[in-house]
Amino acid sequence: MGANDVFLLDAYSQAVTSVVDRVAPSVAAVRVAGDGTARGEGGGSGFVFTPDGYLLTNSHVARAGRPPAADRCGLRYSVALGDGTESPADWVGDDPDTDLAVLHIAAAARLSLAPASFGRSGALKRGEIAITIGNPLGFEHTVTAGIVSALGRAMRASTGRLIPDVIQTDAALNPGNSGGALVDGAGRVVGINTALAGIGLGLAVPINDAARRLISTLIRDGRVRRAVLGAAVAPRALPPAVAERLGRRGGVALVQVIEDSPAERADLLNGDLLVELDGEPIADATDLQRLMVSERIGRAVTAVVIRDGRERMRSVVLDELT
Numbered sequence: 001m002g003a004n005d006v007f008l009l010d011a012y013s014q015a016v017t018s019v020v021d022r023v024a025p026s027v028a029a030v031r032v033a034g035d036g037t038a039r040g041e042g043g044g045s046g047f048v049f050t051p052d053g054y055l056l057t058n059s060h061v062a063r064a065g066r067p068p069a070a071d072r073c074g075l076r077y078s079v080a081l082g083d084g085t086e087s088p089a090d091w092v093g094d095d096p097d098t099d100l101a102v103l104h105i106a107a108a109a110r111l112s113l114a115p116a117s118f119g120r121s122g123a124l125k126r127g128e129i130a131i132t133i134g135n136p137l138g139f140e141h142t143v144t145a146g147i148v149s150a151l152g153r154a155m156r157a158s159t160g161r162l163i164p165d166v167i168q169t170d171a172a173l174n175p176g177n178s179g180g181a182l183v184d185g186a187g188r189v190v191g192i193n194t195a196l197a198g199i200g201l202g203l204a205v206p207i208n209d210a211a212r213r214l215i216s217t218l219i220r221d222g223r224v225r226r227a228v229l230g231a232a233v234a235p236r237a238l239p240p241a242v243a244e245r246l247g248r249r250g251g252v253a254l255v256q257v258i259e260d261s262p263a264e265r266a267d268l269l270n271g272d273l274l275v276e277l278d279g280e281p282i283a284d285a286t287d288l289q290r291l292m293v294s295e296r297i298g299r300a301v302t303a304v305v306i307r308d309g310r311e312r313m314r315s316v317v318l319d320e321l322t
Contacts, residue, residue: 019186020131029044029045033077042061044057045061045178051115052108055079055105059100062101096159100218124184129185132183132202146169165206167182173196190204192207226292226320228262232254233288236252237249249283253272254271272305272306275311301316
């Protein structure tokens with residue numbers, strides 16, 4: 001190994017250790033105890049993100065693997081911080097559609113907590129350092145490092161809903177890393193580790209503006225309300241003339257309009273090609289999903305569809321997803 005190689009390795013080591021020193025105090029092992037049955041017990045990772053003890057983790061960790069619609073009754077939480085401090089934690093809220101959950105450390109007022117800082121996943125570039133801190137296989141506060149290997153991935157949550165803009169890294173993940181921090185080279189949390197997709201392939205829910213709003217909503221309301229159109233959709237290519245006029249190639253076809261849904265009440269039909277909703281372009285199902293926010297529940301929005309080669313406009317009052 002040449003002198004230059006030694007210098008580069010030392011610089012890399014210094015970068016990683018600096019980040020770990022900064023972020024590790026905020027990382028916690030999350031333990032979930034059930035009602036005495038094996039099915040109700042589990043655990044994973046999480047990290048403190050406010051000075052008063054709010055902790056972010058995965059929904060599937062906080063629910064101990066129970067289905068999203070299952071009752072959480074009987075589940076109890078505790079956290080172990082990097083300095084050895086242990087404390088009970090209280091449920092705050094979760095969103096299985098994005099696999100995020102918030103807990104609150106019960107003894108926060110008596111502890112000296114070091115909250116992690118959020119970064120912005122949208123600023124990430126492929127090839128930059130990615131560091132994970134979590135509790136794989138029961139080994140608490142373990143550090144692994146690698147690079148951001150891909151951006152803009154999508155994965156399905158336990159509800160079947162797509163989570164967009166997922167971060168892919170080659171930093172080693174194992175069971176127990178779920179809910180832990182994915183950190184950039186500046187020591188900012190840019191993702192929440194959520195899945196091991198294969199050897200050398202880890203996925204993390206991004207910390208972006210949508211995630212920040214969602215986390216605030218969980219703290220305030222305990223859950224996330226979403227609007228619903230009431231139709232199953234599938235990607236479709238636009239007719240050439242329409243594609244040229246709109247400047248994009250795809251939309252979503254309504255393949256099953258549900259009875260007595262907002263879509264049916266607005267006279268939308270199976271086979272309609274949805275290209276715009278509430279003034280926002282719809283190029284794929286992810287675009288439509290992103291627009292189903294609580295602010296649109298009960299509000300009339302304009303849907304633009306292609307039917308028989310012509311653009312048609314329909315006013316749709318969206319329901320709340322239950």
